[in-house]
Amino acid sequence: MSDQSHITDVIFDFCGVLLDWQTRACLEGHFPDDVVAAICADDDPHGFFHYEDRMDAGEDFASIYPDVVREQGEDIARIFQYYIDHYDDALPRTLPSMVELLEDLKRHGYGVWGLTNWSHETFHLAFEKFPHLAELLNGTVVSGVEKMHKPxxxxxxxxxxxxxxDAGQCVxxxxxxxNxxxxxxxxxxGILFxxxxxxxxxxAALGVRL
Structure with missing residues (x-):
């Protein structure tokens, strides 16, 4: 393809790409092991990721919380509130060698950007905990702020x-x-990370030389 050597900018998702996101790291040791295991399972019966998706789409925690109480009960709702209140504990680290990749891209003149599905109420924690990311990224679009979300x-x-x-010049x-x-x-x-x-x-396959 003729445009493969004309990549100018690289856009990154946050959780699972730039940041390690671990709900378990936030909850483990604070709540019963079996409850934490269920919440962190792919088929989570307690709906944490469903409620979090609603926050990512722009809803406020305060408007979602009554639904959690009604649908899951007070005990699970209390755990969900703890999770949101201690969200930075679910972000233990940047993923290996990703900061270096951003640094290399910038050093070679490529633009680096963020595009994340994240609640407007908790996103600030990412840059507070990892300020170097804020310095490296030229800008970030956050779904919860914009009230629109991937995909x-x-x-x-x-x-x-x-x-x-220009879309054709972006990865x-x-x-x-x-997404x-x-x-x-x-x-x-778009590339699955x-x-x-x-x-x-x-x-490199798209012509980016680092």
Whole structure:
């Protein structure tokens, strides 16, 4: 493809790409092991990720909490409140070698950007805990602030417009397949993220030289 050597900018998801996100790290040791295991399971019967998705889409915790109480009961609702109140504990580290990848991209003149599904009430914790990320990224679009979220086309288009980018010259890394599809549908080179080495190899295949 002729445009493969014209990548100018790389856009990154946050949790699962730049940051290690571990609900278990926040809850373990504070609540019964079996309850924590259920909450952290892919088929979580307590709906934590459903409620968190609503926050990511722009709803306030205060408007969601009564639904948690009604649908899950007071005990689970109390754990959900603890989780949101201690959200920084669910962000133990940046993922290995990702800060170095951002540094290398910037040093070689590429733009680096963030695009994340995240609540407007907790996103600030990412930059407070990892201030170097804030310094490295040229800008970040946060779903909960914009009240639109991946994989819908509108949030990708907003990011492109706000950052002044050409979709065909951008690469987007996300650890969720449907979000990669969403990026591809607006003309961005969406790539399913596995790790930093795979990201470098994928960029090299698109003509990015680091």
């Amino acid at each position: 819908n086309a509108d949030i990708y288009e907003l990011a492109l417009t706000r950052f002044g980018l 987007f890394f996300d650890d969720t397949a449907k 990669v599809v969403g990026a591809n549908e607006v003309g961005i080179h 596995e790790n930093a080495l795979q990201a470098r190899e994928s960029l």
